[in-house]
Amino acid sequence: MGNYSFNGGIVIKNPYLLNKVEIIQASLPKKIILPLQKFDGKAEPCVSVGDYVLVGQVVASTESGFDVSSHSSISGVVLSIDTQDIAHKSGFKFQCITIKSDGEDKWIDNKGCNVDFLHYSKEVLVGIIQKSGIVGMGGAGFPTHVKISKVLDCHTLIINGTECEPGVMCDDALMQFYPKEIILGIEILLYICGADRAIIAIEDDKQAAYQALLTVNHNDRININQIPTKYTSGAEKLLIKALLDIEIISGRFAINEGIICQNISTTKAVFDAVINHKPLISRIVTVTGNGVSPNNFEVRLGASFKHLISMSTPNTKEHNYRMGGMMMGIDVVDINMPIGKTTSAIFVNNKMPKPIIQECIRCGQCSEVCPIGLLPQQLYWYVKSKSFEKALKYNLPDCIECACCDYVCPSHIPLVSYFSFAKMFSKQQTIEQDKVNIARERFKYREHRLKRNNLERAQVMLDKKKFLKEKMVKEQFQKQKIIDAMKRVKQVKDNF
Amino acid sequence: MTLILSSTSWMMRQVIYALALGIFVSYYFFGWGIVLQIVLGVITAVVVESAFLALRRRDIISSISDGSVILTAILLAISIPSIAPWWVIIVGISFAIIFGKQLYGGLGNNLFNPAMLGYVFLLISYPLQMSTWSINFLSFNQALEVVFNLSNIDAISGATKLDEIKNSLSLSSSIQQLEIHFPSQAWINAGFFFGGVYLLFRKIISWHIPVSFLVGIVITSVLLWISNVDLYIPMQNHIMLGGTMLGAFFIATDPVSASTTLKGRIIYGFLIGVIIVIIRTFGGYPDGIAFAVLLMNMTVPLIDIYTQPKVFGK
Numbered sequence: 001m002g003n004y005s006f007n008g009g010i011v012i013k014n015p016y017l018l019n020k021v022e023i024i025q026a027s028l029p030k031k032i033i034l035p036l037q038k039f040d041g042k043a044e045p046c047v048s049v050g051d052y053v054l055v056g057q058v059v060a061s062t063e064s065g066f067d068v069s070s071h072s073s074i075s076g077v078v079l080s081i082d083t084q085d086i087a088h089k090s091g092f093k094f095q096c097i098t099i100k101s102d103g104e105d106k107w108i109d110n111k112g113c114n115v116d117f118l119h120y121s122k123e124v125l126v127g128i129i130q131k132s133g134i135v136g137m138g139g140a141g142f143p144t145h146v147k148i149s150k151v152l153d154c155h156t157l158i159i160n161g162t163e164c165e166p167g168v169m170c171d172d173a174l175m176q177f178y179p180k181e182i183i184l185g186i187e188i189l190l191y192i193c194g195a196d197r198a199i200i201a202i203e204d205d206k207q208a209a210y211q212a213l214l215t216v217n218h219n220d221r222i223n224i225n226q227i228p229t230k231y232t233s234g235a236e237k238l239l240i241k242a243l244l245d246i247e248i249i250s251g252r253f254a255i256n257e258g259i260i261c262q263n264i265s266t267t268k269a270v271f272d273a274v275i276n277h278k279p280l281i282s283r284i285v286t287v288t289g290n291g292v293s294p295n296n297f298e299v300r301l302g303a304s305f306k307h308l309i310s311m312s313t314p315n316t317k318e319h320n321y322r323m324g325g326m327m328m329g330i331d332v333v334d335i336n337m338p339i340g341k342t343t344s345a346i347f348v349n350n351k352m353p354k355p356i357i358q359e360c361i362r363c364g365q366c367s368e369v370c371p372i373g374l375l376p377q378q379l380y381w382y383v384k385s386k387s388f389e390k391a392l393k394y395n396l397p398d399c400i401e402c403a404c405c406d407y408v409c410p411s412h413i414p415l416v417s418y419f420s421f422a423k424m425f426s427k428q429q430t431i432e433q434d435k436v437n438i439a440r441e442r443f444k445y446r447e448h449r450l451k452r453n454n455l456e457r458a459q460v461m462l463d464k465k466k467f468l469k470e471k472m473v474k475e476q477f478q479k480q481k482i483i484d485a486m487k488r489v490k491q492v493k494d495n496f
Numbered sequence: 497m498t499l500i501l502s503s504t505s506w507m508m509r510q511v512i513y514a515l516a517l518g519i520f521v522s523y524y525f526f527g528w529g530i531v532l533q534i535v536l537g538v539i540t541a542v543v544v545e546s547a548f549l550a551l552r553r554r555d556i557i558s559s560i561s562d563g564s565v566i567l568t569a570i571l572l573a574i575s576i577p578s579i580a581p582w583w584v585i586i587v588g589i590s591f592a593i594i595f596g597k598q599l600y601g602g603l604g605n606n607l608f609n610p611a612m613l614g615y616v617f618l619l620i621s622y623p624l625q626m627s628t629w630s631i632n633f634l635s636f637n638q639a640l641e642v643v644f645n646l647s648n649i650d651a652i653s654g655a656t657k658l659d660e661i662k663n664s665l666s667l668s669s670s671i672q673q674l675e676i677h678f679p680s681q682a683w684i685n686a687g688f689f690f691g692g693v694y695l696l697f698r699k700i701i702s703w704h705i706p707v708s709f710l711v712g713i714v715i716t717s718v719l720l721w722i723s724n725v726d727l728y729i730p731m732q733n734h735i736m737l738g739g740t741m742l743g744a745f746f747i748a749t750d751p752v753s754a755s756t757t758l759k760g761r762i763i764y765g766f767l768i769g770v771i772i773v774i775i776r777t778f779g780g781y782p783d784g785i786a787f788a789v790l791l792m793n794m795t796v797p798l799i800d801i802y803t804q805p806k807v808f809g810k
Contacts, residue, residue, distance in 0.1 A: 007808075237808065237809065238808070241808075247808065247809055249809050249810070250807070250808070250809035250810050251809075358503070358505070358562055358603075359504075359562075359602065359603040359604035359605075360604045361504055361507075361564070361604050361751050361752050362604065362751045362752055362754075362756045363751045364751065364756050364757075364758075364761075367757070367758075367805065373805040373806055373807045373808055374807060375756065375757065375800075375804060375805070378756065378800065395807045395810065398807055398808065398809065410503050410506070410507055411503070
């Protein structure tokens with residue numbers, strides 16, 4: 001398999017390297033908050049306030065085939081079910097279940113190990129994955145069972161272990177400590193989606209992880225592929241381009257081309273779900289930044305950011321917090337917010353004065369690093385002047401918001417913020433335009449209907465008139481006949 | 497690619513540092529005049545820019561400190577004759593900043609290169625002052641007196657010499673002018689060339705514009721020269737004389753008014769080179785860089801539309 005590449009992107013060294021990669025088991029949180037936000041629609045809570053729940057117990061489920069269940073990650077009592085702020089790009093509030101720990105960590109009955117997953121049918125395995133609450137753990141949180149069951153003629157399964165976000169090390173640690181579990185998880189996924197081969201993509205700066213996987217992999221359908229370390233190599237379409245030299249056309253998805261991408265953490269979750277019957281209740285989170293001593297923790301989902309930060313010996317300075325990654329992550333203000341299934345990292349950085357935003361001088365550094373080949377400087381110009389149509393013409397919707405342009409901009413312009421705003425705005429505009437179009441169609445139809453009704457009515461009237469006229473003529477004719485008959489009778493009488 | 501984390505003001509400062517060598521060579525040959533012009537230009541520029549920022553209710557300190565206005569002033573000051581009277585640079589830089597920059601909305605919004613706009617304005621309005629070049633090294637006092645008309649110029653620099661300059665530098669004798677200043681101008685060009693190489697090395701400018709600019713000059717001048725060896729200036733003179741290197745590395749590369757796509761930059765630079773040779777050969781003005789740059793500035797929006805890079809997945 002050749003190594004291809006994509007244009008643009010930037011090389012950023014991990015700013016907070018570890019001497020030794022390890023996974024620290026985080027202590028049990030005293031309280032967890034489980035957001036019920038789902039990809040499509042909403043999961044309904046199936047417990048009520050005051051109920052006692054066990055670890056792994058389903059607390060929210062959904063009827064739709066699209067969404068996944070939520071499980072309690074601790075044993076304890078349901079404190080409340082209400083809407084709360086959670087760390088999400090949208091900034092919306094979500095319905096959440098809050099559970100207070102009893103400190104016992106009591107599990108529901110799970111039926112032991114079952115390594116021989118081949119006895120199960122694919123449908124059963126897909127069901128297990130759905131019921132175990134597994135979603136893509138890289139960042140987007142797309143339900144895994146949907147991807148693997150909806151794909152047609154799948155030929156390649158790509159396992160994304162690139163972890164290209166600088167500073168995030170959770171997947172690196174996972175690969176080093178759970179290589180066997182990952183390989184078995186991939187074999188399960190291969191069995192379900194029926195792909196010919198699986199490719200594990202790892203950036204070449206993670207040698208230990210690469211070696212770990214290489215030594216345990218004895219399956220010749222699974223290739224482990226090193227790719228050059230470059231930020232945005234983990235973006236799905238770019239990764240496919242780098243591995244297979246296939247460029248997925250704008251507007252289409254990998255799944256349309258028979259390719260499935262899964263994050264490497266997801267494969268471990270699949271292993272846990274199928275082999276151990278353990279739902280997704282914990283994940284590995286990197287806590288890093290210059291405000292703490294960096295480390296990886298395995299932590300129960302729903303624990304607060306604060307819970308992990310307090311275990312990473314933070315310094316006493318004031319901090320800025322960021323979730324997910326320094327490039328594509330989001331800033332977090334309230335660290336009482338919970339860790340979710342897609343929270344890969346928490347950045348704790350000493351507060352720094354924000355750089356002053358200067359004017360764009362069209363230096364073009366942004367377009368040099370754009371992996372999609374956009375012209376951010378032109379897009380910025382159009383978005384700033386609210387010429388969204390022009391921005392759309394310059395392929396704004398293809399922007400993957402990787403923030404490479406933000407990173408290199410000498411004027412410190414938050415370009416991606418402008419772009420995501422413009423995208424949302426134009427989407428809103430399209431929706432409204434659609435509404436207007438529908439209304440116009442309706443109006444036109446109403447006009448048409450009224451006209452048609454009038455015509456029909458007129459026709460009916462005309463027919464009626466005609467009928468009456470004919471009737472009158474007929475009647476007259478009959479009257480005339482009677483008169484004639486009477487006349488004739490009279491004549492006959494007179495003749496007598 | 498490797499990256500330099502930089503700010504816009506840092507970039508502007510680097511460009512100013514890169515100009516230093518060329519300015520020094522110019523000082524070496526012609527003395528203090530150029531220094532006076534730069535000082536006058538920078539002071540005027542800062543004052544005018546501040547006044548306009550105040551009128552527009554913008555933050556003065558942050559806009560001045562981005563360095564762009566100082567760079568514009570230096571570029572204009574080193575483009576005009578070093579013995580031009582004091583009011584020439586003041587009028588020129590004021591025009592450049594007001595009409596070339598602030599009326600468009602300040603840094604980043606201007607269509608034309610402000611320094612070149614000021615230059616062309618001066619060239620058209622004051623042709624005599626703009627074509628009277630020094631041929632001798634002037635001491636600080638001499639330069640001061642020439643620039644400020646403090647005393648009779650003849651008494652200081654000698655009537656014969658000034659007359660000689662004036663006589664030999666009429667507007668129409670462009671070739672003659674280029675010939676007269678051959679060695680000194682070639683050295684100044686070399687100074688700006690190495691400054692430009694420094695900018696390339698620091699990745700402040702990309703190679704596209706300077707290289708295509710020079711290629712444009714070389715191809716056009718060689719074609720002309722082949723067509724008639726006696727009539728046209730040889731290629732090496734085009735490269736080494738006039739403001740060629742200053743134009744290639746410092747003026748055409750102004751990112752605000754240049755094309756912003758890679759392909760576009762190559763077209764932009766190349767056509768500037770072609771137009772320069774055409775103006776120098778067939779035009780009425782001694783040098784054509786300012787006109788060529790302004791003409792190409794106008795075409796930038798069009799070039800940018802037709803040279804968009806290929807988008808992933810399209």
